[in-house]
Amino acid sequence: MTGVQRRVVSPSEEFYRTYSATQVDAIVASLAQRAEFPFELTYLGGGSELWRAGEVRSTAEVAPVLRDFDTVLARHAERLLTLVPPSTPVQVVDLGPGTTRPVRGLIRHLLDGSRLAGYHAIDISAEMLELARRSLRTDFPDHADRFELCRGDFTGPDLARVLTARHDDAGPARFVVLAGGTLYNFADPTRVLRHVGHTMSGHDVLLLTLRVDTGVDRPPFMDHVRVGGPFKPQQLAGLDLLTIDRSWYQTETGFDRDRSEIFVRVRFVVPVAVTFDVGGDRRTMSFEPGDTVLVWRYLYLDRAGIADQLARSGLEVRLFERGQDSQVALVAATRAG
Ligand SMILES: C[S@@+](CC[C@H](N)C(=O)[O-])C[C@H]1O[C@@H](n2cnc3c(N)ncnc32)[C@H](O)[C@@H]1O
Incomplete structure (x- = not known):
């Protein structure tokens, strides 16, 4: 044969x-x-079109999990602000902003309270950054010119372009956002967490939005x-x-x-x-x-697994909130000790 x-x-x-x-x-x-095609590279070039399609969806069409990803940061914005010193301005550092859908409500909240000290984003995909820039200009026409978006890989040295290490707590606090489950697509999320955590100062808060294992609605x-x-x-x-x-x-x-x-x-x-x-x-x-x-x-970790992984990365969970009707969770963490 x-x-x-x-x-x-x-x-x-x-x-x-x-x-x-x-x-x-x-x-x-x-x-x-x-034996793996790196998923983060599928956001480049024509692959970004598949995400552009998602950007034009209406809220009514969106599955609960996506709705929660889009809204969870804004819904808990006031609680997040209790994690930084009162009245301190807050800079948002968005790692992998994609369409920026999840972070726009948080930016709006900070602007309304006169707390936004700036918005910096880094994305590996030029096309996703263009999408991000356009959405931000539409939603924040008076502010978007000052927002800084740059192309790079935040898992390596490019991170320093948006998040520079500070040895004191002077200057604005920073919300370092890793939204949409991006962290858990990496082969070694703990390495990425350590890399980001090392660059954070004592006043910075890492904000993760993730899909977590709650024991129900499992795939x-x-x-x-x-x-x-x-x-x-x-x-x-x-x-x-x-x-x-x-x-x-x-x-x-x-x-x-x-x-x-x-x-x-x-x-x-x-x-x-x-x-x-x-x-x-x-x-x-x-x-x-x-x-x-x-x-x-x-x-796909449960709450204890996430806390354990953050602890192994030198970070401590300060807030854990569930989405409204899905397995989406918002986790806020600061440097341990
Ligand atoms: C799952 S999407 C999430 C987008 C957005 N944060 C959200 O929650 O809707 C992941 C985004 O991160 C970007 N990305 C993935 N890996 C990256 C890396 N190593 N460095 C920079 N950007 C990355 C992708 O291009 C994409 O825009």
Whole structure:
């Protein structure tokens, strides 16, 4: 019996237009070492269009979980202000602002109380930043010119462009926002938390909005891997750019008990080879039937697990509030000790 013929492809022109040489290197390394396409890179280029579509949704159409993500910061704004010294101005530092939907209510609240000392954002995607800039100009026409948005990766040295370490507590307090569950998409969220925590001063407050395991409404695939979904188009956007046809794999959605992670991965059903151009050198990656590539992960912790992870990162939970009708939670933390 002859084997199934190997599909041999190269990434699309759009792939090389979308990613810098360093990002191409990172994608090849991640595929080789972790069998994973880095999800944060799917926000770049055409992938951002999928998020733009979400921006125009009306409140009535929105699922409870998204509604909670959009409103939870503003609803608890007054309680958050009790975590910084009274009357101190507050600067908002938004890590991965995306559409800015969740943070606009908080900005409005701070402006109304004459407490906003500035808004700084950093996002890995130029397209998402453009989306953010436009939304902020629409909602805050008199202030948005002073808002600073820059492109960069907050998990590395670029963080210093929006959050500089201060050795005293002089100057405005800072709300450092990591909203929309972004933190838990990273392979090593504790490393990211430590990195951000090291740059915070004693007056800064980290604000996380996350989907947490409350023991109810758990995803139905937690006990068995579900073949064929559910998945979002964003989760396959990276493989699409590699021109890996969707009929060459099956999607699997499941829960990794050892890591407490929900995942979406693909499992190849035919042999596939992808040849990359890495700085002028060709590098081929081969996948055999049965091999998997992870395209999305989400650390799914309960309240105690989140507090424990923050403690291991040198941070202490100061407030934990649930969304109105979903598993969304707002966690505020400050530097421990
Ligand atoms: C899940 S979206 C959340 C957006 C927004 N905070 C919200 O809650 O709606 C993640 C955002 O973070 C950005 N992002 C992801 N990883 C990043 C990184 N390492 N550095 C900078 N931005 C990143 C993405 O481009 C995207 O805009």
